[in-house]
Amino acid sequence: MAQSLAFPADEDALVALARAVSETGYTFTTVTPATHARVNARPRNAEARSLRDVFGWSRPFRRGLLPDALVRLMDEAGALMREGERLRAAIRLSSLDGELFAHAAYPPSAADAVFFGPDTMRFVAAVLAHLEGRDRPVRRAVDIGCGAGAAGIALAKRLPGAEIVLADINPAALRAARVNARLAGTEGVEPRRSDMLRDVGGRFDLIVSNPPFMIDASERAYRHGGGPLGAGLSLAVVEAACERLAPGGSLVLFTGAAIVEGRDPFREAAGAVCARAGLDWSYREFDPDAYGEELDDPAYGEAERIALVVLTATRP
Template identity: 45%
Template sequence: MFDPTPENPLSAPDQALVALLRALKARRYVFVTPTPATHARIRAREPTRDAADLRDALGWNMPFAKDLLDPEIRDLLDAAGALDRFRDGRWKCTLRVSSLGTDLYLHSSYPTISEDAVFFGPDSYRFASLVQRELAPLALADGCHLVDIGTGSGVGAITAAQVQPGLQLTMTDINPNALRLARINACAAGIRVRSVQGETLDGVRGPIDIALANPPYMIDRKARAYRDGGDMHGGQVAYDMAVATVERLSSGGKFILYTGSAILRGQDHLREALGAMASGYDCDLRYREIDPDVFGEELETDAYAAVERIALISAVFTRHGQKARTANAR
Protein backbone atom coordinates (compact mmCIF):
# COMPACT_ATOMS: atom_id res chain seq x y z
CA MET A 1 0.00 0.00 0.00
CA PHE A 2 1.27 3.47 -0.88
CA ASP A 3 2.13 5.68 2.08
CA PRO A 4 2.42 9.40 1.19
CA THR A 5 5.65 11.03 2.31
CA PRO A 6 5.51 13.60 5.13
CA GLU A 7 6.44 16.36 2.67
CA ASN A 8 3.59 15.35 0.33
CA PRO A 9 0.67 14.45 2.61
CA LEU A 10 -2.76 13.71 1.23
CA SER A 11 -5.78 15.51 2.69
CA ALA A 12 -9.01 13.67 3.50
CA PRO A 13 -10.64 14.78 0.20
CA ASP A 14 -7.57 13.61 -1.71
CA GLN A 15 -7.66 10.25 0.07
CA ALA A 16 -11.28 9.95 -1.05
CA LEU A 17 -10.16 10.47 -4.64
CA VAL A 18 -7.50 7.78 -4.28
CA ALA A 19 -10.21 5.44 -3.03
CA LEU A 20 -12.39 6.52 -5.97
CA LEU A 21 -9.75 5.54 -8.52
CA ARG A 22 -9.27 2.19 -6.83
CA ALA A 23 -13.03 1.59 -6.73
CA LEU A 24 -13.32 2.45 -10.43
CA LYS A 25 -10.43 0.15 -11.25
CA ALA A 26 -12.17 -2.66 -9.37
CA ARG A 27 -15.21 -2.00 -11.58
CA ARG A 28 -12.96 -2.22 -14.70
CA TYR A 29 -13.69 1.37 -15.67
CA VAL A 30 -12.11 2.32 -19.02
CA PHE A 31 -12.29 5.64 -20.85
CA VAL A 32 -9.85 6.79 -23.55
CA THR A 33 -9.87 10.59 -23.71
CA PRO A 34 -9.91 12.21 -27.17
CA THR A 35 -8.96 15.75 -28.17
CA PRO A 36 -11.18 18.61 -26.95
CA ALA A 37 -12.40 19.06 -30.54
CA THR A 38 -13.54 15.43 -30.71
CA HIS A 39 -15.09 15.71 -27.25
CA ALA A 40 -17.09 18.74 -28.43
CA ARG A 41 -18.27 16.91 -31.56
CA ILE A 42 -19.45 13.90 -29.58
CA ARG A 43 -21.27 16.02 -27.02
CA ALA A 44 -22.89 18.10 -29.82
CA ARG A 45 -24.64 15.00 -31.17
CA GLU A 46 -26.95 14.91 -28.15
CA PRO A 47 -26.28 18.13 -26.24
CA THR A 48 -29.11 17.68 -23.75
CA ARG A 49 -28.61 13.98 -22.99
CA ASP A 50 -27.84 12.99 -19.41
CA ALA A 51 -25.23 10.40 -18.52
CA ALA A 52 -26.36 6.78 -18.77
CA ASP A 53 -23.36 5.17 -17.06
CA LEU A 54 -20.02 5.83 -15.36
CA ARG A 55 -18.22 6.51 -18.66
CA ASP A 56 -20.73 9.20 -19.53
CA ALA A 57 -20.52 10.79 -16.09
CA LEU A 58 -16.76 10.60 -15.45
CA GLY A 59 -15.36 10.38 -18.98
CA TRP A 60 -17.66 12.45 -21.19
CA ASN A 61 -18.42 14.63 -18.15
CA MET A 62 -22.19 14.66 -18.75
CA PRO A 63 -24.68 15.72 -16.07
CA PHE A 64 -26.44 12.86 -14.34
CA ALA A 65 -29.27 11.98 -12.00
CA LYS A 66 -28.07 11.41 -8.45
CA ASP A 67 -29.21 7.79 -8.41
CA LEU A 68 -27.11 6.92 -11.51
CA LEU A 69 -24.00 6.30 -9.42
CA ASP A 70 -23.81 3.48 -6.93
CA PRO A 71 -23.57 4.67 -3.30
CA GLU A 72 -19.84 3.97 -2.89
CA ILE A 73 -18.84 6.04 -5.93
CA ARG A 74 -21.28 8.83 -5.09
CA ASP A 75 -20.11 9.00 -1.45
CA LEU A 76 -16.43 9.14 -2.46
CA LEU A 77 -17.07 11.96 -4.95
CA ASP A 78 -19.07 13.79 -2.31
CA ALA A 79 -16.32 13.36 0.30
CA ALA A 80 -13.81 14.74 -2.20
CA GLY A 81 -15.97 17.79 -2.91
CA ALA A 82 -16.01 16.77 -6.57
CA LEU A 83 -19.74 17.14 -7.28
CA ASP A 84 -21.68 20.17 -8.50
CA ARG A 85 -25.45 20.19 -8.12
CA PHE A 86 -27.75 21.97 -10.58
CA ARG A 87 -31.00 23.63 -9.58
CA ASP A 88 -32.98 20.94 -11.41
CA GLY A 89 -31.53 18.28 -9.12
CA ARG A 90 -28.99 16.85 -11.54
CA TRP A 91 -25.31 16.48 -10.67
CA LYS A 92 -22.01 16.88 -12.52
CA CYS A 93 -18.50 15.77 -11.59
CA THR A 94 -15.89 18.53 -11.37
CA LEU A 95 -13.18 16.14 -12.52
CA ARG A 96 -12.77 13.55 -15.27
CA VAL A 97 -11.23 10.09 -15.10
CA SER A 98 -9.28 8.52 -17.98
CA SER A 99 -7.52 5.22 -18.43
CA LEU A 100 -4.03 4.57 -19.71
CA GLY A 101 -2.93 0.95 -19.63
CA THR A 102 -3.87 -0.46 -16.25
CA ASP A 103 -3.92 2.92 -14.49
CA LEU A 104 -6.57 5.61 -14.07
CA TYR A 105 -5.92 9.34 -14.10
CA LEU A 106 -7.87 12.25 -12.67
CA HIS A 107 -7.76 15.46 -14.69
CA SER A 108 -9.80 18.60 -15.26
CA SER A 109 -13.45 18.69 -16.22
CA TYR A 110 -14.57 19.54 -19.73
CA PRO A 111 -14.01 22.10 -21.18
CA THR A 112 -10.42 22.66 -20.00
CA ILE A 113 -10.47 26.46 -20.01
CA SER A 114 -9.47 27.44 -16.46
CA GLU A 115 -6.07 28.92 -15.68
CA ASP A 116 -5.13 25.90 -13.55
CA ALA A 117 -6.54 23.25 -15.89
CA VAL A 118 -4.88 19.84 -15.87
CA PHE A 119 -5.08 18.31 -19.33
CA PHE A 120 -5.07 14.67 -20.37
CA GLY A 121 -5.55 13.49 -23.94
CA PRO A 122 -3.88 12.03 -27.03
CA ASP A 123 -0.52 13.66 -26.22
CA SER A 124 -0.61 11.84 -22.87
CA TYR A 125 -0.92 8.46 -24.60
CA ARG A 126 1.85 9.26 -27.08
CA PHE A 127 4.12 10.58 -24.33
CA ALA A 128 3.59 7.42 -22.27
CA SER A 129 4.44 5.29 -25.30
CA LEU A 130 7.68 7.25 -25.82
CA VAL A 131 8.66 6.87 -22.16
CA GLN A 132 8.06 3.11 -22.32
CA ARG A 133 10.04 2.81 -25.54
CA GLU A 134 13.03 4.72 -24.18
CA LEU A 135 13.20 3.35 -20.65
CA ALA A 136 12.45 -0.34 -21.24
CA PRO A 137 15.88 -1.22 -22.75
CA LEU A 138 17.87 0.58 -20.03
CA ALA A 139 19.64 -1.34 -17.25
CA LEU A 140 19.09 1.25 -14.51
CA ALA A 141 20.36 0.75 -10.97
CA ASP A 142 17.86 0.99 -8.14
CA GLY A 143 17.70 4.53 -6.82
CA CYS A 144 18.34 6.29 -10.13
CA HIS A 145 16.70 9.70 -9.92
CA LEU A 146 14.03 10.46 -12.51
CA VAL A 147 12.37 13.86 -12.74
CA ASP A 148 9.11 14.36 -14.61
CA ILE A 149 9.18 18.07 -15.49
CA GLY A 150 5.81 19.77 -15.88
CA THR A 151 4.18 16.53 -14.81
CA GLY A 152 0.55 17.55 -15.38
CA SER A 153 -1.53 14.55 -14.36
CA GLY A 154 1.63 12.52 -13.64
CA VAL A 155 1.68 10.37 -16.77
CA GLY A 156 5.46 10.48 -17.27
CA ALA A 157 6.46 9.55 -13.73
CA ILE A 158 3.80 6.88 -13.31
CA THR A 159 4.62 5.27 -16.66
CA ALA A 160 8.33 5.34 -15.83
CA ALA A 161 7.73 3.64 -12.50
CA GLN A 162 5.80 0.86 -14.23
CA VAL A 163 8.72 0.26 -16.61
CA GLN A 164 11.57 0.75 -14.10
CA PRO A 165 10.22 0.04 -10.59
CA GLY A 166 13.48 0.90 -8.78
CA LEU A 167 13.49 4.59 -9.69
CA GLN A 168 13.49 7.47 -7.23
CA LEU A 169 10.79 9.80 -8.61
CA THR A 170 10.29 13.56 -8.51
CA MET A 171 7.45 15.41 -10.23
CA THR A 172 7.53 19.16 -10.87
CA ASP A 173 4.92 21.62 -12.10
CA ILE A 174 4.12 25.32 -11.85
CA ASN A 175 0.48 24.43 -11.29
CA PRO A 176 -0.40 23.33 -7.72
CA ASN A 177 -3.62 21.76 -8.99
CA ALA A 178 -1.59 19.58 -11.36
CA LEU A 179 0.71 18.45 -8.56
CA ARG A 180 -2.30 17.63 -6.40
CA LEU A 181 -3.93 15.43 -9.04
CA ALA A 182 -0.58 13.87 -10.02
CA ARG A 183 0.05 12.87 -6.38
CA ILE A 184 -3.43 11.34 -6.17
CA ASN A 185 -2.93 9.46 -9.44
CA ALA A 186 0.46 8.17 -8.31
CA CYS A 187 -0.90 7.13 -4.93
CA ALA A 188 -3.76 5.20 -6.56
CA ALA A 189 -1.18 3.43 -8.75
CA GLY A 190 0.87 2.46 -5.67
CA ILE A 191 3.80 4.67 -6.61
CA ARG A 192 5.87 6.80 -4.21
CA VAL A 193 6.86 10.22 -5.55
CA ARG A 194 8.17 13.55 -4.36
CA SER A 195 6.58 16.68 -5.81
CA VAL A 196 8.11 20.11 -6.28
CA GLN A 197 6.17 23.21 -7.29
CA GLY A 198 8.05 25.70 -9.42
CA GLU A 199 8.94 26.90 -12.89
CA THR A 200 12.61 25.87 -12.59
CA LEU A 201 14.54 22.86 -11.33
CA ASP A 202 15.94 24.78 -8.35
CA GLY A 203 13.77 22.85 -5.91
CA VAL A 204 14.89 19.45 -7.21
CA ARG A 205 17.49 17.86 -4.96
CA GLY A 206 20.59 16.09 -6.16
CA PRO A 207 21.73 14.95 -9.61
CA ILE A 208 19.19 14.02 -12.27
CA ASP A 209 19.82 10.70 -14.01
CA ILE A 210 16.70 10.66 -16.20
CA ALA A 211 14.43 13.59 -17.05
CA LEU A 212 11.11 13.53 -18.89
CA ALA A 213 9.06 16.40 -20.28
CA ASN A 214 5.96 16.95 -22.37
CA PRO A 215 5.82 20.76 -22.55
CA PRO A 216 3.16 22.81 -24.36
CA TYR A 217 3.98 23.51 -27.99
CA MET A 218 1.08 25.52 -29.38
CA ILE A 219 0.71 29.29 -29.61
CA ASP A 220 -2.17 30.01 -27.27
CA ARG A 221 -4.00 33.29 -27.76
CA LYS A 222 -4.82 33.40 -24.05
CA ALA A 223 -1.21 32.58 -23.09
CA ARG A 224 -2.36 29.79 -20.75
CA ALA A 225 0.74 28.23 -19.20
CA TYR A 226 -0.40 24.64 -19.73
CA ARG A 227 -0.91 25.23 -23.48
CA ASP A 228 1.33 28.10 -24.63
CA GLY A 229 4.69 27.11 -26.11
CA GLY A 230 5.95 30.69 -26.49
CA ASP A 231 8.12 32.04 -29.30
CA MET A 232 9.65 29.96 -32.11
CA HIS A 233 6.05 29.26 -33.18
CA GLY A 234 5.50 27.40 -29.92
CA GLY A 235 8.95 25.82 -29.54
CA GLN A 236 10.55 28.23 -27.07
CA VAL A 237 9.31 26.57 -23.90
CA ALA A 238 10.63 23.19 -25.06
CA TYR A 239 14.00 24.72 -26.00
CA ASP A 240 14.41 26.59 -22.71
CA MET A 241 13.39 23.49 -20.79
CA ALA A 242 15.97 21.42 -22.66
CA VAL A 243 18.77 23.86 -21.81
CA ALA A 244 17.84 23.98 -18.12
CA THR A 245 17.49 20.21 -17.91
CA VAL A 246 20.65 19.18 -19.74
CA GLU A 247 22.64 21.42 -17.41
CA ARG A 248 21.43 19.30 -14.47
CA LEU A 249 21.94 15.85 -16.01
CA SER A 250 24.49 13.56 -14.44
CA SER A 251 27.21 12.18 -16.70
CA GLY A 252 25.49 9.59 -18.88
CA GLY A 253 22.10 10.99 -17.95
CA LYS A 254 19.19 11.20 -20.39
CA PHE A 255 16.51 13.75 -21.13
CA ILE A 256 13.45 12.43 -22.99
CA LEU A 257 11.52 15.30 -24.56
CA TYR A 258 8.15 14.98 -26.29
CA THR A 259 6.78 18.12 -27.93
CA GLY A 260 5.65 19.71 -31.18
CA SER A 261 7.57 21.70 -33.77
CA ALA A 262 6.30 24.10 -36.40
CA ILE A 263 7.77 23.41 -39.85
CA LEU A 264 8.40 26.50 -42.02
CA ARG A 265 9.16 25.91 -45.72
CA GLY A 266 10.53 22.47 -44.94
CA GLN A 267 12.74 23.64 -42.08
CA ASP A 268 12.47 22.42 -38.51
CA HIS A 269 13.96 25.30 -36.55
CA LEU A 270 13.46 23.61 -33.20
CA ARG A 271 15.51 20.65 -34.38
CA GLU A 272 18.30 22.98 -35.50
CA ALA A 273 18.29 24.85 -32.19
CA LEU A 274 18.26 21.67 -30.10
CA GLY A 275 21.06 20.16 -32.20
CA ALA A 276 23.30 23.20 -31.66
CA MET A 277 22.53 23.18 -27.95
CA ALA A 278 23.28 19.46 -27.62
CA SER A 279 26.67 19.95 -29.23
CA GLY A 280 27.47 22.75 -26.83
CA TYR A 281 26.72 20.54 -23.84
CA ASP A 282 28.59 17.47 -25.10
CA CYS A 283 25.34 15.54 -25.65
CA ASP A 284 24.20 13.02 -28.19
CA LEU A 285 20.79 13.88 -29.63
CA ARG A 286 18.35 11.45 -31.24
CA TYR A 287 15.52 13.34 -32.90
CA ARG A 288 12.56 11.93 -34.81
CA GLU A 289 9.11 12.90 -35.98
CA ILE A 290 6.39 10.90 -34.25
CA ASP A 291 3.54 12.41 -36.28
CA PRO A 292 4.12 14.76 -39.24
CA ASP A 293 0.86 16.71 -39.07
CA VAL A 294 -1.30 17.61 -36.06
CA PHE A 295 -3.61 20.52 -35.18
CA GLY A 296 -3.97 21.47 -38.84
CA GLU A 297 -6.82 23.84 -37.97
CA GLU A 298 -4.28 26.13 -36.29
CA LEU A 299 -2.72 26.89 -39.68
CA GLU A 300 -5.77 29.02 -40.43
CA THR A 301 -4.80 31.49 -37.68
CA ASP A 302 -2.54 34.52 -38.10
CA ALA A 303 0.03 33.13 -35.65
CA TYR A 304 0.69 30.20 -37.99
CA ALA A 305 0.48 32.06 -41.31
CA ALA A 306 4.05 31.06 -42.24
CA VAL A 307 3.81 27.47 -40.98
CA GLU A 308 3.15 24.57 -43.37
CA ARG A 309 2.62 21.87 -40.75
CA ILE A 310 3.01 21.12 -37.03
CA ALA A 311 4.90 17.92 -36.27
CA LEU A 312 5.06 15.93 -33.05
CA ILE A 313 8.66 15.07 -32.21
CA SER A 314 10.82 13.26 -29.71
CA ALA A 315 14.28 14.51 -28.76
CA VAL A 316 16.41 12.27 -26.55
CA PHE A 317 19.59 13.78 -25.12
CA THR A 318 22.38 11.72 -23.57
CA ARG A 319 25.03 13.71 -21.72
CA HIS A 320 28.60 12.47 -21.78
CA GLY A 321 30.47 15.05 -19.72
CA GLN A 322 30.26 18.35 -17.91
CA LYS A 323 31.35 20.63 -20.75
CA ALA A 324 30.36 24.26 -20.22
CA ARG A 325 27.84 25.88 -22.49
CA THR A 326 29.36 27.27 -25.71
CA ALA A 327 28.40 30.07 -28.04
CA ASN A 328 26.44 27.54 -30.11
CA ALA A 329 23.83 27.26 -27.37
CA ARG A 330 21.28 30.04 -27.51
Protein backbone atom coordinates in the same frame (compact mmCIF):
# COMPACT_ATOMS: atom_id res chain seq x y z
CA MET B 1 -21.58 20.98 -3.64
CA ALA B 2 -18.12 21.95 -4.88
CA GLN B 3 -17.56 24.84 -7.23
CA SER B 4 -15.78 24.19 -10.52
CA LEU B 5 -12.05 23.96 -9.81
CA ALA B 6 -9.06 22.88 -11.90
CA PHE B 7 -8.68 19.92 -9.52
CA PRO B 8 -10.33 19.39 -6.11
CA ALA B 9 -8.28 19.69 -2.94
CA ASP B 10 -9.33 16.67 -0.79
CA GLU B 11 -6.81 14.08 -1.94
CA ASP B 12 -7.87 11.31 0.47
CA ALA B 13 -11.48 11.57 -0.68
CA LEU B 14 -10.44 11.65 -4.34
CA VAL B 15 -8.44 8.44 -3.91
CA ALA B 16 -11.46 6.77 -2.29
CA LEU B 17 -13.69 7.95 -5.14
CA ALA B 18 -11.33 6.78 -7.89
CA ARG B 19 -10.90 3.38 -6.23
CA ALA B 20 -14.66 2.97 -6.01
CA VAL B 21 -14.99 3.76 -9.72
CA SER B 22 -12.13 1.39 -10.56
CA GLU B 23 -13.82 -1.46 -8.70
CA THR B 24 -16.71 -1.28 -11.20
CA GLY B 25 -14.34 -2.26 -14.03
CA TYR B 26 -14.43 1.25 -15.48
CA THR B 27 -12.00 2.14 -18.28
CA PHE B 28 -11.85 5.16 -20.56
CA THR B 29 -9.53 6.40 -23.31
CA THR B 30 -9.47 10.20 -23.32
CA VAL B 31 -9.58 11.85 -26.75
CA THR B 32 -8.51 15.31 -27.91
CA PRO B 33 -10.71 18.26 -26.92
CA ALA B 34 -11.71 18.65 -30.58
CA THR B 35 -12.92 15.05 -30.80
CA HIS B 36 -14.56 15.34 -27.38
CA ALA B 37 -16.54 18.37 -28.55
CA ARG B 38 -17.71 16.61 -31.72
CA VAL B 39 -18.85 13.47 -29.89
CA ASN B 40 -20.60 15.36 -27.11
CA ALA B 41 -22.38 17.56 -29.66
CA ARG B 42 -24.42 14.61 -30.92
CA PRO B 43 -28.02 15.03 -29.69
CA ARG B 44 -28.11 11.64 -27.97
CA ASN B 45 -25.06 12.63 -25.90
CA ALA B 46 -26.58 15.69 -24.26
CA GLU B 47 -26.95 13.77 -21.01
CA ALA B 48 -25.02 10.92 -19.38
CA ARG B 49 -26.39 7.39 -19.58
CA SER B 50 -23.47 5.50 -18.02
CA LEU B 51 -20.50 5.75 -15.67
CA ARG B 52 -18.21 6.34 -18.66
CA ASP B 53 -20.41 9.24 -19.73
CA VAL B 54 -20.02 10.79 -16.28
CA PHE B 55 -16.30 10.31 -15.60
CA GLY B 56 -15.00 10.07 -19.15
CA TRP B 57 -17.18 12.26 -21.34
CA SER B 58 -17.96 14.82 -18.59
CA ARG B 59 -21.66 14.79 -19.44
CA PRO B 60 -24.29 16.04 -16.98
CA PHE B 61 -26.38 13.41 -15.25
CA ARG B 62 -29.49 13.13 -13.13
CA ARG B 63 -29.83 11.60 -9.70
CA GLY B 64 -30.59 7.93 -9.93
CA LEU B 65 -28.11 7.20 -12.73
CA LEU B 66 -25.29 6.39 -10.30
CA PRO B 67 -25.53 4.58 -6.96
CA ASP B 68 -26.15 6.97 -4.07
CA ALA B 69 -22.95 5.79 -2.35
CA LEU B 70 -20.87 6.83 -5.37
CA VAL B 71 -22.55 10.23 -5.56
CA ARG B 72 -21.78 10.74 -1.87
CA LEU B 73 -18.12 9.96 -2.53
CA MET B 74 -18.10 12.50 -5.34
CA ASP B 75 -19.60 15.11 -3.02
CA GLU B 76 -17.13 14.33 -0.22
CA ALA B 77 -14.25 14.64 -2.68
CA GLY B 78 -15.38 18.04 -3.95
CA ALA B 79 -15.84 16.42 -7.35
CA LEU B 80 -19.57 17.05 -7.75
CA MET B 81 -21.10 20.13 -9.38
CA ARG B 82 -24.77 21.12 -9.62
CA GLU B 83 -26.20 22.52 -12.84
CA GLY B 84 -29.84 23.18 -12.13
CA GLU B 85 -31.52 19.78 -11.69
CA ARG B 86 -28.54 17.95 -13.13
CA LEU B 87 -25.14 17.03 -11.69
CA ARG B 88 -21.70 16.86 -13.25
CA ALA B 89 -18.31 15.39 -12.27
CA ALA B 90 -15.58 17.94 -11.62
CA ILE B 91 -12.84 15.50 -12.67
CA ARG B 92 -12.25 12.91 -15.36
CA LEU B 93 -10.75 9.44 -14.96
CA SER B 94 -8.71 8.02 -17.82
CA SER B 95 -6.97 4.68 -18.42
CA LEU B 96 -3.27 4.27 -19.18
CA ASP B 97 -0.70 1.56 -18.48
CA GLY B 98 -3.21 -0.47 -16.46
CA GLU B 99 -3.99 2.44 -14.11
CA LEU B 100 -6.64 5.13 -13.72
CA PHE B 101 -5.52 8.76 -13.79
CA ALA B 102 -7.58 11.62 -12.40
CA HIS B 103 -7.37 14.93 -14.25
CA ALA B 104 -9.43 17.97 -15.23
CA ALA B 105 -13.00 17.62 -16.44
CA TYR B 106 -13.94 18.61 -19.97
CA PRO B 107 -13.64 21.30 -21.17
CA PRO B 108 -10.16 22.00 -19.69
CA SER B 109 -10.73 25.75 -19.84
CA ALA B 110 -9.28 26.83 -16.48
CA ALA B 111 -5.89 28.52 -16.61
CA ASP B 112 -4.48 25.81 -14.34
CA ALA B 113 -6.38 22.82 -15.77
CA VAL B 114 -4.66 19.44 -15.35
CA PHE B 115 -4.48 18.09 -18.87
CA PHE B 116 -4.43 14.44 -19.95
CA GLY B 117 -5.02 13.22 -23.50
CA PRO B 118 -3.65 11.33 -26.50
CA ASP B 119 -0.32 13.19 -26.28
CA THR B 120 0.04 11.88 -22.72
CA MET B 121 -0.22 8.34 -24.07
CA ARG B 122 2.26 9.05 -26.89
CA PHE B 123 4.67 10.65 -24.41
CA VAL B 124 4.56 7.70 -22.01
CA ALA B 125 5.11 5.29 -24.93
CA ALA B 126 8.20 7.26 -26.02
CA VAL B 127 9.59 7.29 -22.47
CA LEU B 128 9.08 3.55 -21.98
CA ALA B 129 10.61 2.77 -25.37
CA HIS B 130 13.72 4.70 -24.35
CA LEU B 131 13.83 2.99 -20.96
CA GLU B 132 13.62 -0.44 -22.58
CA GLY B 133 16.58 0.32 -24.82
CA ARG B 134 18.68 1.96 -22.11
CA ASP B 135 21.73 0.00 -20.90
CA ARG B 136 22.55 2.12 -17.84
CA PRO B 137 20.68 2.10 -14.54
CA VAL B 138 18.26 4.87 -13.61
CA ARG B 139 18.56 5.79 -9.96
CA ARG B 140 17.10 9.27 -10.20
CA ALA B 141 14.58 10.62 -12.72
CA VAL B 142 12.43 13.73 -13.08
CA ASP B 143 9.37 14.60 -15.16
CA ILE B 144 9.45 18.35 -15.87
CA GLY B 145 5.90 19.72 -16.11
CA CYS B 146 4.48 16.43 -14.88
CA GLY B 147 0.78 17.31 -15.14
CA ALA B 148 -1.21 14.32 -13.92
CA GLY B 149 2.05 12.40 -13.37
CA ALA B 150 1.59 9.65 -15.95
CA ALA B 151 5.18 9.37 -17.19
CA GLY B 152 6.79 9.47 -13.77
CA ILE B 153 4.34 6.92 -12.41
CA ALA B 154 5.00 4.62 -15.37
CA LEU B 155 8.73 4.91 -14.66
CA ALA B 156 8.26 4.25 -10.94
CA LYS B 157 6.40 1.01 -11.73
CA ARG B 158 9.44 -0.20 -13.69
CA LEU B 159 12.25 1.25 -11.55
CA PRO B 160 11.77 -0.05 -8.00
CA GLY B 161 14.03 1.79 -5.60
CA ALA B 162 14.60 4.76 -7.90
CA GLU B 163 13.81 8.33 -6.87
CA ILE B 164 11.22 9.82 -9.22
CA VAL B 165 10.53 13.55 -8.95
CA LEU B 166 7.33 14.92 -10.48
CA ALA B 167 7.97 18.63 -10.98
CA ASP B 168 5.32 21.18 -11.92
CA ILE B 169 4.61 24.83 -11.27
CA ASN B 170 0.84 24.17 -11.07
CA PRO B 171 -0.44 23.22 -7.58
CA ALA B 172 -3.52 21.58 -9.13
CA ALA B 173 -1.27 19.31 -11.19
CA LEU B 174 0.72 18.34 -8.12
CA ARG B 175 -2.50 17.40 -6.31
CA ALA B 176 -3.50 15.23 -9.24
CA ALA B 177 -0.04 13.65 -9.42
CA ARG B 178 -0.14 12.76 -5.72
CA VAL B 179 -3.59 11.22 -6.09
CA ASN B 180 -2.55 9.24 -9.15
CA ALA B 181 0.66 7.98 -7.55
CA ARG B 182 -1.38 6.67 -4.63
CA LEU B 183 -3.87 5.03 -6.97
CA ALA B 184 -1.02 3.26 -8.77
CA GLY B 185 0.63 2.25 -5.49
CA THR B 186 4.00 3.60 -6.61
CA GLU B 187 6.71 4.31 -4.08
CA GLY B 188 9.63 6.68 -4.44
CA VAL B 189 7.50 9.25 -6.28
CA GLU B 190 7.88 12.81 -5.02
CA PRO B 191 5.67 15.56 -6.49
CA ARG B 192 7.41 18.89 -6.02
CA ARG B 193 6.48 22.42 -7.00
CA SER B 194 9.20 23.78 -9.24
CA ASP B 195 9.57 26.07 -12.24
CA MET B 196 11.59 23.78 -14.51
CA LEU B 197 14.30 22.45 -12.15
CA ARG B 198 14.88 25.64 -10.16
CA ASP B 199 13.57 24.11 -6.91
CA VAL B 200 14.90 20.59 -7.51
CA GLY B 201 18.53 19.90 -6.68
CA GLY B 202 21.09 17.45 -8.02
CA ARG B 203 21.64 15.59 -11.27
CA PHE B 204 19.46 13.03 -12.98
CA ASP B 205 19.97 9.82 -14.91
CA LEU B 206 16.74 10.44 -16.81
CA ILE B 207 14.84 13.65 -17.52
CA VAL B 208 11.52 13.41 -19.33
CA SER B 209 9.08 16.10 -20.36
CA ASN B 210 5.98 16.76 -22.45
CA PRO B 211 5.74 20.55 -22.10
CA PRO B 212 3.00 22.77 -23.53
CA PHE B 213 3.86 23.68 -27.12
CA MET B 214 0.86 25.53 -28.52
CA ILE B 215 0.32 29.24 -29.05
CA ASP B 216 -2.62 29.85 -26.73
CA ALA B 217 -4.17 33.31 -26.63
CA SER B 218 -5.45 32.65 -23.09
CA GLU B 219 -1.98 31.47 -22.03
CA ARG B 220 -3.37 28.49 -20.14
CA ALA B 221 -0.55 26.79 -18.23
CA TYR B 222 -1.18 23.32 -19.63
CA ARG B 223 -1.26 24.51 -23.26
CA HIS B 224 0.77 27.67 -23.86
CA GLY B 225 4.39 27.09 -24.88
CA GLY B 226 5.45 30.69 -25.31
CA GLY B 227 8.37 31.83 -27.42
CA PRO B 228 8.52 31.55 -31.22
CA LEU B 229 5.66 29.38 -32.50
CA GLY B 230 5.04 27.92 -29.03
CA ALA B 231 8.55 26.42 -28.70
CA GLY B 232 9.73 28.47 -25.73
CA LEU B 233 9.09 25.98 -22.94
CA SER B 234 10.37 23.03 -24.98
CA LEU B 235 13.66 24.81 -25.60
CA ALA B 236 13.87 25.74 -21.91
CA VAL B 237 13.54 22.05 -21.01
CA VAL B 238 16.46 21.19 -23.31
CA GLU B 239 18.58 23.92 -21.72
CA ALA B 240 17.70 22.73 -18.19
CA ALA B 241 18.53 19.12 -19.08
CA CYS B 242 21.91 20.14 -20.49
CA GLU B 243 22.81 21.54 -17.07
CA ARG B 244 21.44 18.72 -14.94
CA LEU B 245 22.02 15.40 -16.70
CA ALA B 246 24.39 13.07 -14.88
CA PRO B 247 27.10 11.28 -16.90
CA GLY B 248 25.27 8.75 -19.05
CA GLY B 249 21.99 10.53 -18.34
CA SER B 250 19.36 11.11 -21.01
CA LEU B 251 16.58 13.53 -21.84
CA VAL B 252 13.40 12.31 -23.55
CA LEU B 253 11.36 15.27 -24.76
CA PHE B 254 7.99 14.78 -26.46
CA THR B 255 6.68 17.99 -27.95
CA GLY B 256 5.26 19.74 -30.98
CA ALA B 257 7.15 21.67 -33.64
CA ALA B 258 5.71 24.13 -36.14
CA ILE B 259 7.24 23.58 -39.58
CA VAL B 260 7.86 26.70 -41.68
CA GLU B 261 8.55 26.28 -45.41
CA GLY B 262 10.03 22.85 -44.83
CA ARG B 263 12.23 23.98 -41.93
CA ASP B 264 11.91 22.95 -38.30
CA PRO B 265 13.09 25.98 -36.27
CA PHE B 266 12.74 24.10 -32.98
CA ARG B 267 14.95 21.25 -34.19
CA GLU B 268 17.60 23.71 -35.27
CA ALA B 269 17.56 25.58 -31.96
CA ALA B 270 17.44 22.45 -29.76
CA GLY B 271 20.17 20.76 -31.76
CA ALA B 272 22.42 23.79 -31.33
CA VAL B 273 21.88 23.73 -27.54
CA CYS B 274 22.70 20.01 -27.37
CA ALA B 275 25.80 20.43 -29.52
CA ARG B 276 27.15 23.26 -27.35
CA ALA B 277 26.64 21.09 -24.26
CA GLY B 278 28.43 18.14 -25.84
CA LEU B 279 25.36 15.88 -25.80
CA ASP B 280 24.67 13.13 -28.30
CA TRP B 281 21.18 13.69 -29.65
CA SER B 282 18.60 12.29 -32.03
CA TYR B 283 15.32 13.70 -33.30
CA ARG B 284 12.38 12.15 -35.06
CA GLU B 285 8.90 13.11 -36.12
CA PHE B 286 6.41 10.95 -34.24
CA ASP B 287 3.52 12.32 -36.30
CA PRO B 288 4.16 14.71 -39.20
CA ASP B 289 0.75 16.43 -39.10
CA ALA B 290 -1.17 17.01 -35.87
CA TYR B 291 -3.51 19.75 -34.63
CA GLY B 292 -4.21 21.01 -38.15
CA GLU B 293 -7.12 23.08 -36.84
CA GLU B 294 -4.60 25.32 -35.05
CA LEU B 295 -3.28 26.55 -38.40
CA ASP B 296 -6.41 28.72 -38.70
CA ASP B 297 -4.98 30.86 -35.89
CA PRO B 298 -3.18 33.91 -37.34
CA ALA B 299 -0.34 33.21 -34.88
CA TYR B 300 0.52 30.20 -37.06
CA GLY B 301 0.33 32.24 -40.26
CA GLU B 302 3.84 31.15 -41.34
CA ALA B 303 3.48 27.47 -40.36
CA GLU B 304 2.55 24.80 -42.89
CA ARG B 305 2.09 21.99 -40.38
CA ILE B 306 2.58 21.06 -36.73
CA ALA B 307 4.56 17.88 -36.14
CA LEU B 308 4.76 15.83 -32.96
CA VAL B 309 8.43 15.11 -32.30
CA VAL B 310 10.70 13.19 -29.92
CA LEU B 311 14.10 14.58 -28.99
CA THR B 312 16.49 12.27 -27.15
CA ALA B 313 19.76 13.67 -25.82
CA THR B 314 22.41 11.82 -23.81
CA ARG B 315 25.47 12.98 -21.91
CA PRO B 316 28.39 10.67 -22.81
